[in-house]
Amino acid sequence: MRLFIAEKPSLGRAIADVLPKPHRKAEGCIYVGNGDCVSWCVGHLLEQVEPDAYDARFKQWRLEHLPIVPEQWQLKPKASSRKQLSVLRQLIKQADQLIHAGDPDREGQLLVDQVIEYLNVSANKRATIQRCLISDLNPAAVSRAIKQLTDNKAFVPLSTSALARSRADWLYGINMTRALTLQGRKVGYQGVLSVGRVQTPLLGLVVRRDKEIESFVAKPFYQVFAQLETDKGEHFKAKWQPSEACAQWQDEEGRVIAKALAENVASRIADQPATVKASSRKVKQQPPPQLYNxxxxxxxxxxxxxxxxxxxxxxxxxxxxxxxxxxxxxxxxxxxxxxxxxxxxxxxxxxxxxxxxxxxxxxxxxxxxxxxxxxxxxxxxxxxxxxxxxxxxxxxxxxxxxxxxxxxxxxxxxxxYPAHEYSDSQLDLEIGGGLFIAKARQSLLDGWKALYPSKKQPSPDTAVNQALPALKKGEHCHCIGGDVLEKLTTPPKPFDDASLLAAMTGVGRYVKDPEIRKVLKETDGLGTEATRAGIIELLFKRDFLRRQGKQIHATAAGKGLINSLPEVATLPDMTAQWETQLNAISQKALSYKGFMQPLQCSLGELVDQSQSVLPVGLKDIKAKPAFRKGRKRRVAAKKTSKTALAS
The missing domain is CATH 1.10.290.10 (Topoisomerase I, domain 4)
Structure with missing residues (x-):
């Protein structure tokens, strides 16, 4: 008998639907017409044990116990899943061959592998396990996947990377959460200060963004536009490009901050000839947008x-x-x-x-x-x-x-649909000794853009013209006058759901180390596709984030937590390095030991750093009811230690 082990019942039913009939449903499985059987997990059947399973003393949260590092890792059946685990135990004993049908990702690989390992499947049976990769639950796609089974041993590195992530998250989350919570109690904060290698840097991004907005002071800057006319009566605008001689009157972004300078330029170019120094028109194509992840x-x-x-x-x-x-x-x-x-x-x-x-x-x-x-x-x-x-x-x-x-x-x-075609035109002009640039973009063929009607209008300083006159290098036109446009610098925008997700996927922008940033240019990311949504929601549930309309801000507790942590724990650098190393494990470029040993060595130092500063920012803050002292706090602490695995 072949036994298919799916990750969820829905996938198990989809597999059974394409296998020979008649079918016979039994407890936690479906027997099919050719003698094979399909069963399933119900998500994770197993979970990491609590620290007190390794040592009863760890039930009490004490600084002298930290860091807690298990010598021999243990898993236990989830209370809600014991029945299905028993079903799988019996079916695996009866099966001649196992087919791993977990979801086609890192966690899906580990989820079923761990069940097989936990149930002490013999080495001979493990050696013949095949992998079924299903990404589409429709019958044709499922049938195709069953016909393309591969050796499960090829996915050992993927499973190992998931195992390393799970254990590393446990180590970091359990130890840092206990260390910070104990510090919080010293200033009277009676809540659990949960820390995770993904959730905490994400919270740090929001806290720092809020701080930038609060401390922002708007400053004026100035742009100069030349109003131009050709001999044929065609009108267009060109924007002044300050020279190096103007650097002392510009800010770090290159914006002119001296109004007198801008006004002088505007007056100097009025009623002056303009000479074309360069003219270009390029026809470009924009391919259809990438498919979604x-x-x-x-x-x-x-x-x-x-x-x-x-x-x-x-x-x-x-x-x-x-x-x-x-x-x-x-x-x-x-x-x-x-x-x-x-x-x-x-x-x-x-x-x-x-x-x-x-x-x-x-x-x-x-x-x-x-x-x-x-x-x-x-x-x-x-x-x-x-x-x-x-x-x-x-x-x-x-x-x-x-x-x-x-x-x-x-x-x-x-x-x-065909590519979107457009032309970019540019005229570089000299007026009164200064350089002015006129740009225009014209759509030539909508192509795929016909499916995405846009209501956005071009901003006045990036696309000032609908079209440009056909002027060549060396030709002249006339500058009627100059306009000074005064603007104010704007603060960074508060995070919302879209920009916070973009920050998680593009975390390289926030990484300080240039080498790490370089590595992350293509592969950066806080969390994974499967965990990002849950991590954001977790921060709301723990009262570290709040919504204000569409905006997302840090709460007082969130700010107090970040301000009391060692800086390294609040930045994405560490988790970015982790993801790079975990990917290297899945590619056989790094060993499990090579990843875990340095982490274990650094835990003690991180715990010590967390105790060096009292979290005074939490002194007058009340914990959310579910995280207060007494029975509720003990329940919350237990939940926090479990969810640390994923965050």
Whole structure:
């Protein structure tokens, strides 16, 4: 008997649906017509034990116990999952071969591997385990995946990287949370100060942004525009480019801060000839936008529909598991395998059927076109999020599900439209000894942009002209006069759902070390596609973040926590290094030991640093009720230690 072990019941049912009938449902499994069986986990069946499982003394939170580093790591069955674990134990004993059908990502690989390890499966049986990678729950895709089974041993590095992440998060979260909570008690803060290698740097980003906004003082700066006229009566504008001689009257951003200088330039160019020093016109093409991974989809949905990251993820999961209208959503990839190109007609037909708003877009698509989305070299365990070929009524979709489906479907349909074509024109002019530049952009062919009507208007200092006259180098025109435009510097914008997610995926911008920033240019990220939404929500639940309309700000408790931590714990540098190293483990470029040993060595130093400064910013702050002392605090502490694993 072959035993398929899926990550969730929905995936298990999808596998059983394509296997021979008749089917016989039993407790926690489905037997199929050819003698095989399909069973499943229910998410994580196992969890890390609490510190007191290693030593009863650790039940009390005491500084002298830290750092807590297990000599032999232990897992325990989740209370809610013991029944299903027992089902799997019996089925595995009966099976001749196991097929790992966890989700196609790092966590999905570890989740099933750990169950197999925990149940003491024999070495001979483990050696023959095969891996089934399913990213689309529709029957054709599931059947194809079952026919393309691979050796599970090829995924050991992926599983090892997930194991290293899980244990490292436990070590860091448990020890730093206890250390900071004990410090908080010294100033009367009766709450749990949870610390995580992802959640804390994320909170740090918000705290620092809030501080920048609070301390910001607006300052005026000035721009000069020349009003120009050709011999043919054509009018256009050109913007003054200050020379190096003006540096002493500019700020660090190169903006002119001396009004007298700007006014002098404006008066000097009035009624003066303008000579064209350079003229260019370039026709450019912009290819269709990349397909969505989860973070990109969450960012777009936040911008367009004000949806939180969790709302997007939950909607995607329902569209994937219940409705089977989207492929696997927890993907970090924005490309498709070449073999998916053959399904394009069926997918487009499904979009036209399922989303009436896109029927016209589908009819205008050209399936013979092929964008750069199809690229085998950029696809690993999973691919971009796209619509499936399933045609179904969308009447039972919620408004959020419908919005998400249409976003994904529009992005896919755009791949079958030509590139957007436009021309960029520029005139460099000398007027009164100064350099002025006029720019214009004209759309030549909408292409895929016809699917994305934009209401944005060009800003006056970046696209001042609809079109430029056809002037050549050496030709002249006339400067009618100069205009001085006074502006004020603006503070950084508060974070919202979209910009906070963008900060998590583009964390390299906030990393101090230039070498780390260089490494992270392509692979940066706080958290993973699967965990980012949960981490943001966790900070709200723990009363470290609050919403003010669409804006996201740190609470007093959040600010107090960040201000009391060692700086290294509040910056993304460390977690960015972790993600780089974890990726290296999955690529066989780094060993588990090479990652864990330095971390264990640094824990004591981090704990000591956390005790060097009293968190006076928390002195007069009351903890959220669920995190106060007494029974509730003990419950919260237990939950905090568990969730430290993921954050």
């Amino acid at each position: 989860l973070s990109a989809l969450q960012i777009d949905a936040a911008k367009r529909f004000s949806m939180s990251a969790k709302q997007v993820l939950d909607s995607c999961q329902r569209l994937y598991e219940q409705h089977k209208l989207l492929t696997y959503p927890r993907s970090d990839c924005r490309h498709l395998p070449q073999e998916h190109y053959a399904d394009r007609d069926r997918v487009l037909a499904a979009i036209a059927n399922n989303a009436q708003a896109l029927a016209g877009a589908v009819s205008g698509a050209d399936p013979s076109l092929k964008s750069k989305a199809w690229n085998d070299s950029k696809v690993s365990a999973h691919h971009a999020i796209i619509p499936t070929a399933r045609q179904a009524s969308t009447a039972r979709l919620s408004s959020t599900e419908r919005n998400i489906y249409e976003l994904v479907a529009r992005q896919y349909t755009a791949q079958f």
